[in-house]
Amino acid sequence: MSETLQIIDPSGKKVGTAPRLKNEVMVAMFRAMVRTRAFDDRCMKLQRTGKIGFSVPNKGIEATSVGAAAALDAARDWIAPHYRDFGIPIFHGIPAVSMMDNMFGNIDDGAVGRQMPVHFSFRDQLNYLSISSPLGTQIPQAVGVAMAMQRRKEDGVCLTTFGDGSTNTLGFHSGMNFAGVYGAPVVFLCQNNGWAISCPVEKQTASEGFAIKGEAYGIPGVTVDGNDVLAVYRVVSEAVKRARAGEGPTLIEAVTFRMGGHSTSDDPSKYVDAKEFEAWEARCPLKRFRAYLLAEGKLTEAEAAAIEEEAASEMMAAAKEAEAKPVPPLDSIFSDVFADIPAHLRVQSDFAVGHYSSRGEGVNEKGEFPL
Amino acid sequence: MSETLQIIDPSGKKVGTAPRLKNEVMVAMFRAMVRTRAFDDRCMKLQRTGKIGFSVPNKGIEATSVGAAAALDAARDWIAPHYRDFGIPIFHGIPAVSMMDNMFGNIDDGAVGRQMPVHFSFRDQLNYLSISSPLGTQIPQAVGVAMAMQRRKEDGVCLTTFGDGSTNTLGFHSGMNFAGVYGAPVVFLCQNNGWAISCPVEKQTASEGFAIKGEAYGIPGVTVDGNDVLAVYRVVSEAVKRARAGEGPTLIEAVTFRMGGHSTSDDPSKYVDAKEFEAWEARCPLKRFRAYLLAEGKLTEAEAAAIEEEAASEMMAAAKEAEAKPVPPLDSIFSDVFADIPAHLRVQSDFAVGHYSSRGEGVNEKGEFPL
């Protein structure tokens, strides 16, 4: 198991050489982490109060998401994301309300209310591919996106993120192998958060960690402390640099922990030992980076507190705004199946619009999502 | 890349410590290799003369197949085979005519004429699973077969064989990972014969050989000279021993070469350099083992020649016998879909039998298989 890169230790002390970063960039990274946590908190509250049906806790993953996001150039790079990665769009300036639109599945949702919450897709500000529920499918797609840039002699890179469990999908095996064979400009970022729903990593695979899986594909593997935003930034930046230079793909394992249930439908107390949560709380990525920034004098206590308060009210406002928007129109069921609506869907759309506008009674109550 | 075990060098000289084997066993291994070559020759002739539609050249793989077969105990072990592996059933005493029955798809074919040639399956004398065309599917099946024995506390082992190209299938990824996690008594034998139809190994994967792929699953990998029957015997025996002892699976890469086209429908001159064939001809597994046995005084020239003549005439006779047998009955189309024939298939069967027995005209000519 390749040893794990760490730059800031859990107490916030610098233990490695920090990457050269402008103050405003480091503060932007801190702000993005705080806003990620705030967005996550807000979504958990919205779900508990029944305003949205589902969310996926991002607590604990902020450093991995934001550190990776900061290493990318939104103007030329692409992202083929895992669903547990709020920090990437947040760092790159996707408005919180656009993300909330998806949580509510309203008329402005990029997925037009067709997908479950946390299944974002963005195009205009960011090449952020549509999140899929079937796991691992984004991995070979990332390779295809990268090979397209390779063929056009562009210097863009595609970052794809996925969980530890997702390394056992078809997509991981085919995507890693194609990338190795074609030297595609891809960065594979495995979020090892200890669990795949209730399956611990040791039941997921017998390999010594996940970085080593690169060996099977001739791809170098690196392990990093996923709760150390500067360490993640550095390894991802180096991998991006290699990819841009035409030196091929890299597999990065970010070691972190899922600080909650798999989703709002999951009760981890059934299978996660409470002590594990305590142990990892002490390695909290936010506290750590906050302490570092204060110690290094990049940020004052007052500035940090202000960022935290702003974030909380920003997310509350975003939720209010998204909640107030109407649901998508009925005929949105029938668009985007194909570029043009074929005759048979035109007929079905006309039927649906006629039927539901004329019928007296409403429609059934909605069910509840179990996972 | 783990270095490659060799016991007999291409000239037949002993260069490593040979496994302790009784003379008659070594002679049996030689005979099986010779009969494998003879069976292959006969099938190629049958195809060229239009008596069968298809075959898969086994020339060059004899040492890998027979060396592995000799390490197994037919009474308790199982085989989940690749299609290019004539030597395994031949070593374990499956009558040549039973194999020819499949090449002709006649009434005695284990597959009842439903599969293409070289898709054997045997049960009574040998737990030899039905060969499938879709690649890699046998690999997780082998793990399931092994886990069943593990659960019953039996000491049987399952050997699964597959090609270099097959390492990129779903089945390799899932099968290897499950075996690693559950410590299943499986031996994974990758026949690296340099090609997947027209795709050379370097375009197949960027990994340093195939044994190293075990790292991704926590499974030890070994590389062996696949044209050295004693070396193959030794590494497979050691892997079988580990598996029987409950020490888990092993991945073995046997380095060999496909001494011909992918199949009777393939022309390798389009993509394989003739020099490669020459180079590998010099490493012929039969010549090598023959020279070794003669040098070691385990066999006389006369005995060797006799074995070779017997094999040739045995295969000719087997082909004649199989060719003379009738095709399967028409209603065999409808049996074995389910244990019992359901009503709708009964109806279709009655229709077919009535229709084809009554109609004047015959049926269309058969097409030709392209690969």
Place this chain on the structure above:
Amino acid sequence: MSELTMVQAVNDGLKSIMREDDSVLVLGEDVGPKGGVFLATEGLTSEFGEERCFDTPLSEDGIVGVGVGMAMNGLKPVCEIQFQDFIFPAFDQIVSEAAKMRYRSGGQYTVPMVIRTPYGGGIRGGLYHSQSGEAYFAHTAGLKVVIPSTPYDAKGLLISSILDPDPVIFMEPKALYRAFREEVPDGVYTVDLSKTREVTPGDDAVIFCYGAMVPVATEAARRVKESRNKDVRVVDLRTLMPLDEESVLQAARDCGRVVIVQEAPRFCGYGSEISALIAEHAVETLEAPIRRVAGFDTPFPNTLENYYLPDARRVTDAVEEVLDF
């Protein structure tokens, strides 16, 4: 006897048969300590141990491929696929292997395996937690396809499927998992495969349905009795393959007016086969067009799921249409 929901009946069915038959075992994602995301396997690992109910790595291809191997070597695996939407990575093992093993080996190797999977809408699952893929499997020769609509049938059909010598795709309508309770006998009992169930009698029209559409169709029949005073027969197909084609044709002949209901998209859906069977063998007895009420030919939406799914009102309209024809 106890009052159970469908998901409890599935759980009870697994426990009952596992107590009597050591060769039955359960594998899948999160089926162990967590008891499955719908709790269908709750308590199995604690009662039967890790050897007989265990969590697998995240690979449907592995779950089914390993299951096929176990089935060929003396065990009766029950594989859980967490949502039917996630069965596609295992499609090759199901369609190319499990379905064809007996055939291609002339009966030398067989696959007595069950693949349990929750399917259908009703939980706001969007595109990937709502699909109904029964047609893919019913079209694949060598697979049996079973879909219960009541707790009693769920347990009895599941046990029959586990004891069946061939691979069975056992699709559980998640919308009905906790919809209602029913008296379910304790211990092992079976409900025969390939037998339809008459839910309500009648011969003015017939509704063919299965799974979560059975209560919908039943409610529609009740409404039509009120609105038209007509007796509508509701037939729960239960086993989609091998289908009891004769009983379907007989019901069509008895009633002369046919409506078919499915959640899945209409085009090339299972209902199309029911319609084609009737058009081929009983067309002369038809007094009206064969109406299909189905999901629309689009992916499954989320916010608007209840406008996508057929409900009692849409089915009632269709039945009245064929009655008024």
Place this chain on the structure above:
Amino acid sequence: MSELTMVQAVNDGLKSIMREDDSVLVLGEDVGPKGGVFLATEGLTSEFGEERCFDTPLSEDGIVGVGVGMAMNGLKPVCEIQFQDFIFPAFDQIVSEAAKMRYRSGGQYTVPMVIRTPYGGGIRGGLYHSQSGEAYFAHTAGLKVVIPSTPYDAKGLLISSILDPDPVIFMEPKALYRAFREEVPDGVYTVDLSKTREVTPGDDAVIFCYGAMVPVATEAARRVKESRNKDVRVVDLRTLMPLDEESVLQAARDCGRVVIVQEAPRFCGYGSEISALIAEHAVETLEAPIRRVAGFDTPFPNTLENYYLPDARRVTDAVEEVLDF
């Protein structure tokens, strides 16, 4: 203009469009120097280079998954799956991803990709080199499904499919690859998708068919003209999804007697949908049951393949049956 076989027309279609559109590229197993196992891609790598026609590792999931990614980023990939029987490892990428990308992203990401694959019997390919899986794809919302039956259509439909903004499953009847030659225009031309083709006129009965069953149906129509002096219309569906449903219904109304022919197993096959459409929208015009002539509901055999496949005689019998009804 040149006289080409269907496989030559496919090859010519690929070359013609690749010369005009740099964004088109071909990937798959053995499509490079070897030119594909049926030679459909012969000469592409030498003319366009490895960048635009290249061999892939042995992974259908990778071929399609990478293709989806390329399509989302400005290219028009043409993926070859060596035999349709081997498409199932890619089923998840096709059904879950390619088919649903436009829908789930509200049109932000789209997949202008073609998957070419030879399908069907006729080459003694046994279980795994003979299957006809069109129903799996036609049932999946978001996919287009195209099957040519002539060299001219093969080239024109293939180019239309490559230029189409959505994913197309382009199934090539391998039995017709070299069955006959036909005049095929040089360079780029298109044949519209979603338009059926009337192969032979007539209004005594209609045969709906596609792919390798078109010549079989045409021969049957000729025989029926001889035996019954009846004019049988043969309709080549060509685009199975989106189907031109109106033209199918019109033909059924014009003729009143319908036979549907497919190689695939009958149960839940594509022909069932054609039958169901007619039973739902044109039943009152039927003068006979709708007969399906199809492959049997079993896996595909080898030695007896010609007793499995529908042929002119089986189709002729069915047409005479509906005529005599």
